[in-house]
Amino acid sequence: MQEITIDWIEPLWYGSIFLGSGGGGKSYxxxxxxxxxxxxxxxxxxxxxxxxxxxxxxxxxxxxSPELSEESLPSGMEARIIIEELEKYTGAxxxxxxxxxxxxxxxxYPLLTALQTGLPVTDGDAMGxxxxxxxxxxxxxxxxxxxxLVLIDSNYNLHSFLDKxxxxxxxxxTRQIISQQGGVGYFAGFPYPGSVLKRVLLxxxxxxxxxxxxxxxxxxxxxxxxxxxxEVTSNSFYGPVVEIFQGxxxxxxxxxxxxxxxxxxxxxxxxxxxxxxxxxxxxxFKNGNMVASVPDLISAIDLNKLKPVNNNEIYEGQQLxxxxxxxxxxxxxxxALDVVGPQCFGYRTTYVPxxxxxxxxxxxxxxxx
Amino acid sequence: MRKAFIDSFIDSLKETFxxxxxxxxxxxxxxxxxxxxxxxxxxxxxxxxxEGTACPYExxxxxxxEEDIFVVALPKNIDRDLKLTPAFLVKFLLTVLEMLYxxxxxxxxxxxxxxxxxxxxxxxxxxxxxxxxxxxxxxxTHSPIQLSTFTLWEKVSQTGEPxxxxxxxxxNFYYRIFTKDGITTGSIVWKTEPTKQxxxxxxxxxxSFFTIPGKxxxxxxxxxxVRQIAVTDSTVLLQxxxxxxxxxxxxxxxxxxxxxxxxxxxxxxAAIPDNLLESELFGYEDGSFTGAxxxxxxxxxxxxxxxxxxxxxxxxxxIQLQAKLLRVLENxxxxxxxxxxxxxxxxxxxxxxxxxxxELIDAKLFREDLFFRLNVFPVFIPPLRERRDDIPLLLDxxxxxxxxxQDKPFKVFSPEAIQILQNYNWPGNIRxxxxxxxxxxxxxxxxxxxxxxxxxxxxxxxSSSKSQFGEVKTTHPxxxxxxxxxxxxxxxxKYGNSTQSKKLIAQELGISLATLYRWxxxxxxx
Numbered sequence: 056m057q058e059i060t061i062d063w064i065e066p067l068w069y070g071s072i073f074l075g076s077g078g079g080g081k082s083y084x085x086x087x088x089x090x091x092x093x094x095x096x097x098x099x100x101x102x103x104x105x106x107x108x109x110x111x112x113x114x115x116x117x118x119x120s121p122e123l124s125e126e127s128l129p130s131g132m133e134a135r136i137i138i139e140e141l142e143k144y145t146g147a148x149x150x151x152x153x154x155x156x157x158x159x160x161x162x163x164y165p166l167l168t169a170l171q172t173g174l175p176v177t178d179g180d181a182m183g184x185x186x187x188x189x190x191x192x193x194x195x196x197x198x199x200x201x202x203x204l205v206l207i208d209s210n211y212n213l214h215s216f217l218d219k220x221x222x223x224x225x226x227x228x229t230r231q232i233i234s235q236q237g238g239v240g241y242f243a244g245f246p247y248p249g250s251v252l253k254r255v256l257l258x259x260x261x262x263x264x265x266x267x268x269x270x271x272x273x274x275x276x277x278x279x280x281x282x283x284x285x286e287v288t289s290n291s292f293y294g295p296v297v298e299i300f301q302g303x304x305x306x307x308x309x310x311x312x313x314x315x316x317x318x319x320x321x322x323x324x325x326x327x328x329x330x331x332x333x334x335x336x337x338x339x340f341k342n343g344n345m346v347a348s349v350p351d352l353i354s355a356i357d358l359n360k361l362k363p364v365n366n367n368e369i370y371e372g373q374q375l376x377x378x379x380x381x382x383x384x385x386x387x388x389x390x391a392l393d394v395v396g397p398q399c400f401g402y403r404t405t406y407v408p409x410x411x412x413x414x415x416x417x418x419x420x421x422x423x424x
Numbered sequence: 425m426r427k428a429f430i431d432s433f434i435d436s437l438k439e440t441f442x443x444x445x446x447x448x449x450x451x452x453x454x455x456x457x458x459x460x461x462x463x464x465x466x467x468x469x470x471x472x473x474x475e476g477t478a479c480p481y482e483x484x485x486x487x488x489x490e491e492d493i494f495v496v497a498l499p500k501n502i503d504r505d506l507k508l509t510p511a512f513l514v515k516f517l518l519t520v521l522e523m524l525y526x527x528x529x530x531x532x533x534x535x536x537x538x539x540x541x542x543x544x545x546x547x548x549x550x551x552x553x554x555x556x557x558x559x560x561x562x563x564x565t566h567s568p569i570q571l572s573t574f575t576l577w578e579k580v581s582q583t584g585e586p587x588x589x590x591x592x593x594x595x596n597f598y599y600r601i602f603t604k605d606g607i608t609t610g611s612i613v614w615k616t617e618p619t620k621q622x623x624x625x626x627x628x629x630x631x632s633f634f635t636i637p638g639k640x641x642x643x644x645x646x647x648x649x650v651r652q653i654a655v656t657d658s659t660v661l662l663q664x665x666x667x668x669x670x671x672x673x674x675x676x677x678x679x680x681x682x683x684x685x686x687x688x689x690x691x692x693x694a695a696i697p698d699n700l701l702e703s704e705l706f707g708y709e710d711g712s713f714t715g716a717x718x719x720x721x722x723x724x725x726x727x728x729x730x731x732x733x734x735x736x737x738x739x740x741x742x743i744q745l746q747a748k749l750l751r752v753l754e755n756x757x758x759x760x761x762x763x764x765x766x767x768x769x770x771x772x773x774x775x776x777x778x779x780x781x782x783e784l785i786d787a788k789l790f791r792e793d794l795f796f797r798l799n800v801f802p803v804f805i806p807p808l809r810e811r812r813d814d815i816p817l818l819l820d821x822x823x824x825x826x827x828x829x830q831d832k833p834f835k836v837f838s839p840e841a842i843q844i845l846q847n848y849n850w851p852g853n854i855r856x857x858x859x860x861x862x863x864x865x866x867x868x869x870x871x872x873x874x875x876x877x878x879x880x881x882x883x884x885x886x887s888s889s890k891s892q893f894g895e896v897k898t899t900h901p902x903x904x905x906x907x908x909x910x911x912x913x914x915x916x917x918k919y920g921n922s923t924q925s926k927k928l929i930a931q932e933l934g935i936s937l938a939t940l941y942r943w944x945x946x947x948x949x950x
Contacts, residue, residue, distance in 0.1 A: 253839070254839040258816075285635070286635070289635035289637065290635070290637055290638065290639050290817065291817075292816075292817065292820050294824065295635065381824075384820060384823065384824060384834050384835075384836050385836050387834040388833065388834050388835060388836055388871040388872075389833055389871055390871055408828070408834070410824070410828050411828065417828075
């Protein structure tokens with residue numbers, strides 16, 4: 056069994072931003088908080104193979120605006136409350152914490168919870184990246200619900216969703232509560248035993264996020280960074296990373312009311328890239344042609360700082376490299392595309408895998424015989 | 425008798441290729457006629473010919489049959505449909521060679537080899553020569569390989585036509601399947617234009633990646649070692665079971681080395697007859713033996729100059745050739761057969777074997793001094809069963825690639841299927857794993873590959889374990905006829921055709937040998 060120690064936090068932070076694919080929220084304060092707490096402590100990390108078959112785990116995470124959560128940082132105490140509440144309803148004593156969204160803030164929040172409760176954490180998650188809605192998980196693919204689920208809002212009110220409930224509906228209901236009660240909340244739900252998690256969760260997300268982050272710590276220049284990322288991603292359940300674009304941000308939409316946003320980048324050669332995002336980056340068009348689509352990840356790197364950035368850190372004049380990372384296979388089968396494909400975000404385009412969009416790149420030198 | 429034969433030969437050439445004419449007298453001062461065998465020119469025949477590119481002929485052929493020399497020419501004609509394509513040329517050469525050798529009764533392999541040699545030397549092409557099992561015998565590529573040669577062979581062998589072209593993502597490849605007495609003996613696949621790299625497709629043109637998937641700690645150590653030695657010029661000896669990816673490692677080393685923009689020439693020492701191997705490796709001088717091409721021919725070592733030569737199955741190299749190879753390794757010079765001088769070469773040598781060379785040394789089948797020369801950097805590639813932890817990653821890797829290649833929606837393996845595959849022993853290693861993935865993708869219509877989409881010999885190890893999930897269908901559908909045929913084909917490809925192999929196949933399928941033979945007859949499988 057591995058342990059998450061203080062050394063994990065910085066690489067995990069960069070990795071969480073990269074896997075956030077533009078979204079996932081700023082996690083700096085939460086990461087620094089963990090950095091403090093982990094000075095003389097460690098969190099047990101269980102690979103999916105190590106999960107005890109019959110022990111129940113519960114998934115925890117933040118719902119709503121991560122920015123608001125930075126204003127009043129969670130203590131992890133609220134997690135204790137909701138986990139205990141969930142235990143009351145399920146009758147199960149939870150023996151570990153599972154990660155629902157392995158990116159952004161929601162990589163770190165379960166760690167804080169684990170520290171508060173003294174429970175181990177699963178090295179696996181149900182999204183493989185950041186997604187905005189509760190039904191966009193691998194649980195959904197196996198027809199497993201998120202309920203029973205307990206939600207605590209920023210006024211410390213508890214809301215319980217105990218019946219077997221359609222996850223789409225649950226998403227609407229929880230979102231309504233969050234928007235009325237301060238814009239941020241924390242949940243405990245997805246109560247399942249190890250035997251179920253083994254087949255549902257995407258394996259190794261935390262380790263992978265850390266490996267991604269290590270690349271940012273090691274690289275001295277962009278070329279080196281790219282090669283390191285290539286090696287790490289090629290040996291993962293994702294797939295080799297590809298460069299989509301390099302250029303300067305010339306405009307970024309500022310309409311805060313609508314979820315439809317876009318940024319434009321221009322390359323030194325005059326090529327134009329349009330990045331469509333809501334919370335996460337969802338589609339990219341280069342000179343009018345689609346060059347990447349959700350669920351594949353589109354992650355931005357600040358070329359001057361050589362660090363990953365999420366969308367609320369993007370500004371006009373910034374030099375970015377946009378990298379594409381093929382999503383894990385399980386997010387790309389038809390049943391998954393029904394909940395995470397471009398159409399689920401309101402776009403009228405269908406998903407095209409990066410490997411098809413960059414066929415030569417992906418097939419030029421590979422040999423498999 | 426001979427005249428009748430020659431007349432019918434000329435007639436058949438005319439019939440196949442249209443107009444053939446005699447060559448004008450003035451041309452004879454520019455070409456040297458063959459003393460034996462044949463010779464082909466694609467004009468201009470010599471740099472001194474005053475006609476140059478204005479020559480009215482597309483191809484000139486001269487051959488010697490017993491005492492007579494014949495010269496025929498194929499005029500350029502814009503109205504004629506036939507153009508001098510490699511496909512046409514192979515056909516032409518084979519017709520010529522078949523006719524030439526009928527009186528001498530030489531083997532088909534020699535015909536193919538000669539036609540290939542001509543193609544390789546005269547034209548800027550990429551080609552792959554396969555035996556009947558899809559084993560690559562000989563290949564020439566301009567850049568590190570862009571595609572899976574096994575896939576290429578699979579596509580060709582499935583076409584059902586003896587010749588034509590197949591479409592791939594890398595462009596169209598021509599092919600011709602060779603048969604003897606109705607049995608396929610091999611195939612050649614070639615391409616005239618080197619695969620084009622699309623400009624501006626991505627920014628890292630030169631750094632397009634090459635990875636060998638695997639995270640097993642021992643395998644990672646090997647990859648690290650290989651990366652370190654790749655940049656040196658040292659000889660590497662790759663050892664590992666069949667199907668572990670020795671050629672992949674050889675290409676990986678080449679790709680990571682400063683030689684990556686120079687040729688990578690692979691030759692399988694076991695697949696080429698002993699008497700041909702020497703001329704293949706070292707080349708020959710003009711007139712060094714009967715049938716030798718006029719002007720001589722460079723060997724693989726010369727062709728690999730500046731790059732890397734990969735000697736696969738080195739343990740099968742005849743002992744007398746080993747001495748010659750040793751001299752090349754020591755002096756970095758090659759001597760063509762029949763030559764009086766040596767030519768210096770700058771080649772990195774990577775050898776591979778699945779045999780225990782020390783045992784061969786004890787049995788006096790392999791030279792000890794050669795072994796020490798080759799064994800500068802020994803690399804042992806572990807069999808798949810010794811890195812089981814990599815199996816899920818490899819399954820994922822090949823599943824993704826096979827779905828993309830077959831242009832099918834993505835699929836996943838069910839946990840039960842992964843468990844079976846992780847517990848299996850994989851005697852055929854990665855090659856077998858890829859075959860299993862290809863098989864499963866071909867027959868699975870849905871999103872999820874459950875155990876019953878695996879080849880039957882793997883399903884036997886599956887007991888329908890109770891699932892907490894209740895979602896797994898454990899009832900196996902009746903195996904479709906074509907499914908059984910596919911399974912048999914996979915097993916035949918894996919084990920071979922010998923009686924011993926068939927016993928093994930029957931054992932794997934849990935049937936009697938007699939039943940197996942009945943099934944093979946039923947599906948016309950040999």
